[in-house]
Amino acid sequence: MKYIKRILLLLLIVIIVVVFLNYSKLNIISGYASKYMASATYVADRDSVSIVDNDLKMPLVELAEVSLNSKNASASASVYGLMNRKAIDRQGLGTVLVDSDYDENEPYLQPNRNFEKIGKPYPYGHLENKDTLLPEVDYDQLEKAIGIAFANPEVQKTRTVVVLYKGYLLGERYADGFTKDTRVLGWSMTKSLLATCYGILEHQGKLQMDWPAPIPEWKDDERNQITLNHLLRMQSGLEWEEDYSKISDVTRMLFLEDDMTIAQKEKELVAQPTKIWNYSSGTTNLLSGILRQQFRSHQEYLDFPYQNLIDKIGMHSMILEADVKGNYVGSSYAWATTRDWARFGQLYLDKGVWNGEQVFDSSWVDYITEVTPDSDGTYGAHFWLNAGGIYPEVPKDLFSCNGFQGQHVYVIPSKDLVIVRTGLAERPDFDSNGFLSGVVKAVE
Incomplete structure (x- = not known):
């Protein structure tokens, strides 16, 4: 009996140490787990057991305990009961991480879709692909x-x-x-x-x-030299840390921010445009925000990628x-x-x-x-x-x-x-x- 108690005590100590060392990451871990579970379930229509056993079998992420609520199409996750996060499905917009202040009953815009089938064989349409044997193919x-x-x-x-x-x-x-x-x-x-x-x-x-780049906050400093081309080529010279193994610019943006277009916009220059290449997810979401500025309404922005591509x-x-x-x-x-x-x-x-x-x-x-x-x-x-x-x-x-x-x-x-x-x-x-x-x- 004493031997079992010692093992349990040791296990408890290990858990406490792990939680202490990774406490600041728990928000990210439970955020990732709940967001991915919600999307893989409600967007991809996949089996939740398979998602847990495969997709969420990642270092630290596998510590999260995940649950689904089909009544309101949501997923929740926490790590040892700490840092509970919730993601909900929004029709037409996929799933999103929300906090306790989010009003799930508040109406929201969604993109208008055109699901008319194209009467051509795949890939150019929705008919069955032509079963063709090409002589040059082995x-x-x-x-x-x-x-x-x-x-x-x-x-x-x-x-x-x-x-x-x-x-x-x-x-x-x-x-x-x-x-x-x-x-x-x-x-x-x-x-x-x-x-x-x-x-x-x-x-x-x-x-x-x-x-x-049409960013008003940049007009009076060196960042006003950054062009759309610099952003598309990841050559802006703006500070950014793209590291998914810890709390970094990218993990904060994806799992803690309500508006993901802001994170890169608020960064300072660490080099002049074109002088360095630095891969940045924040840059792409900044471009998404700039894209939104090109339209007179939010609805037009939501519709554009679907109607035109x-x-x-x-x-x-x-x-x-x-x-x-x-x-x-x-x-x-x-x-x-x-x-x-x-x-x-x-x-x-x-x-x-x-x-x-x-x-x-x-x-x-x-x-x-x-x-x-x-x-x-x-x-x-x-x-x-x-x-x-x-x-x-x-x-x-x-x-x-x-x-x-x-x-x-x-x-x-x-x-x-x-x-x-x-x-x-x-x-x-x-x-x-x-x-x-x-x-x-x-x-x-």
Whole structure:
């Protein structure tokens, strides 16, 4: 009996020490757990047990105890009963973290959607894809390549793969619990969507990338030299810490702020624009706030991405989540099926043309794939690049949308390929080079 008591006492001491050392992080931990659980349940319609056993099995996050309340479509989480956080689902806007002051009965605006199906085969429409055998494709090699992505599932943790070639669905595969209709969180792939809104506005003649960022708070200091181009290339020179392992600028913004457009705006310069490259989710949410300024009303802002991009090209599954103040969280929170993420890549492969309509100018693709100085050939304008050879056996013209835990939409213009992979692990655990080079070999 004494032995058991000593073990329990030791266990209690360990728990107290862990809580003490991580107390300041508990708000972030329970915030992450409740927000992700709410979205994965009410947006992605996934099984809660699977979410806990897989998605939330992360260091520290797994300490959170999570519960669902289906009556008001919410999720709550706490760590050892401390720092309880709650996330609720808002129709059309996804889920959002709220505090005790939030009035769940207060009306809110939501985007107007057009779910009219396009009468063309996938990916350009909603009819079944053409079952076409292309003579130049080595289908055995393709299956082998897709197999690379799903090999060693406990390490690589691939969930979905879709491969498009010359506008045809060449192959796809899904892990257990996922189908072609399962929405997947893109995390930072959302940044590329947000940037595309700027390409569309430029095509419409409503703004230019060399315009100074329209931030009144900056007009009387050195920050007034920051342009939209600097922000899109992560070259603003503004201070920002993008570290998810601790309380940092990015975790405070995503899990503690009601208005996520403000965090980067309030930062000071640490270098002149163009002098450094510093990846910043705060910059993207600042751009979301600037995007909102381009419209006369909040409703027009909410409608714009859907009317001019998402629903226009048939990405009807996509949900852009917003913060408490109704700003799209362009840094992190877009959900869509893997097939719809692939549509987005196909739009870029086709240089902005969709079913005969120019959504954004073809020169926009040249702009976002131009290497940003000091990025080691890895970054353009809110898109990632292979110009520096990060995937050594893959064509260097590859560009991609990248997200946390290995969410990717890869576009390889020289091979007419769009490749989407989603999962819970990224390089080096996920063999991206082997997977991509294997798919390329299948069409060579």
